[in-house]
Amino acid sequence: MAAETENPPTQNTKRRPDGPLRKGWTTGCCATAATKAAFSALLTGKFADSVTITLPKGEKPVFSLLEPVLSGDFAEVGIIKDAGDDPDVTHGAHIRARVRHLAPGSGTVFRAGAGVGTVTKAGLPIPPGEPAINPAPRAMIEGVLEEVAAAHATHADAEVTISVIGGAEIAKQTWNPRLGIVGGISILGTTGIVHPFSCAAWIASIHRGIDVIRAAGLAHAAACTGSTTEAAVEKRHHLPEIAFIDMGDFAGGVLKYLRHHPIPRLTLAGGFAKMAKLAEGHLDLHSGRSQVDLARIARRALDLGASADVAERIRAGNTAMEALEICAASGIPIGGDIARSAKGVALAEADGKIDIELLVYDRKGNLVGEAGFGS
Structure with a gap:
């Protein structure tokens, strides 16, 4: 998943602040910093007051350490995640790393501590059975282990256990349960930096959801703009939970990915206003980035x-x-006219690779227009 906004909730209602926005640090960045501090303490016998790491693009954030523990064969310490001005559900999370030095040749062994999820379904960047620590954070963690080991003329083989205080509860606000990640949040981030109000993570999560659907061999999925339409589609088709894609406003993100990673059938569902935008060719359905054309609706009428x-x-x-x-x-x-036009836009965007059903609902979840499969 993407680095910019992590574990995005299905409904993000925080208003964008006025003025310049403050960037923050990903869970992967915080886990890396905690790992470096813990491994350094394990080798030196004491913790420093803070730790500095170098991110992939050269930034050097400094982190204060929380509740350090040095006990026998392991060292453990925490860092509080600061997501800046982004409405990230993991903002303020207490992320901890416990490090044990292993025998030479053991490599790096990753463990999921309390509050970090475990992957249970295929189709994600990490295979089933592994801690939900994505490839980029794993590489960053291995990098700081090697850095610290080289500074102390020793080997970097270590067991790294990442935990997040209250992570299991935080995960309920994310897409992890639907993606088959159980027990907590994911440790994410490709650059280490959270860019406030970025769309990239939401779209990346859409992609991972489609990957899971394809890996599970499902022939029918549903992409919905919100919880009301999702409930209506579930009642109509009785699809399993993993078949639902949390599309939000990003119809284009769904359809463009399906163009290259198709599934046989897609139910695309949304409220009347958003589907009216799609009918006019808008692929980003957010109110701040596209508007309903009432004059065009009048001409349709x-x-x-x-x-x-x-x-x-x-x-x-x-x-x-x-x-x-x-x-x-x-x-x-x-409603039917909007459904037919929106379906035409969707089919064109998916390059005709999938069969699409387009459903339009009112605010109460009543179906007001449809364009069925194969029509």
Whole structure:
């Protein structure tokens, strides 16, 4: 998964702060720093007050140490994660590393401590049975072990156990349970830096969800814009939990990835406003990056037999949902028209590689338009 925003929740409601945004550090960055501090203490017999690491792009963050423990054959210490101004569910998490020096030739052995998940399904960057510590953080951790070992003229073979205080509870706010990562959060990050309000991690999580679906051999998946539409689709198709892709606003992120990593059938579902945007060719459905074209909805209504008065009321309205209500009161099947157009956009974006069903819902989860498979 991506480095920028970690373990993104299914619904991110924090408002973006005004002014310049402060960047933060990934869970992988914090785990690396804790590992370096613990291994150094194991070799020297004492902890320093802080630790500095070098990130892949050259940044050198400094971290204060929390609750150091030096006991016999291991050293352990924690670091509090600072995600900057990003609405990251792992902000403030207490990330700990316990390091034991192993016999030469043992390599690096990673363990999942309390609050760190274990992978149970295929399709993720880490195979089933392994701690959910992604490849980039593993490489960073191995790098600091080698750095510290070289400084003390010894070998870098070690057992590294990463834990996160309260990580099992934090994980309930992430996509880990759906991806088959049990017991806690993932240790993530490719650059070590969290860039506030980045879309990259959400899209990366979409990709991992599709990878898991494909690895499980599922022939039918569903991508939904939110919990209301997801519940409606589950009731309609009774798909297993892992078949659902938390699309959010990123229809393009789903469809572009499926173009190169197809599955046989996709149910694409969303609220009327978001599907109206998709029908007009918008692949990012966020309100800040695309707008509903009420004038276009009015023209659609005219084509479907609406009177000029109804069309003008739609054009002068405030929201897409108001337009839907006006059409419903006048018997204008606008939902079906939106569904057909949105399906056409989706099929084109997926390059015709998959069969798509497009479902449009109102705010209460009632189906107001559909374009079925194969039509």
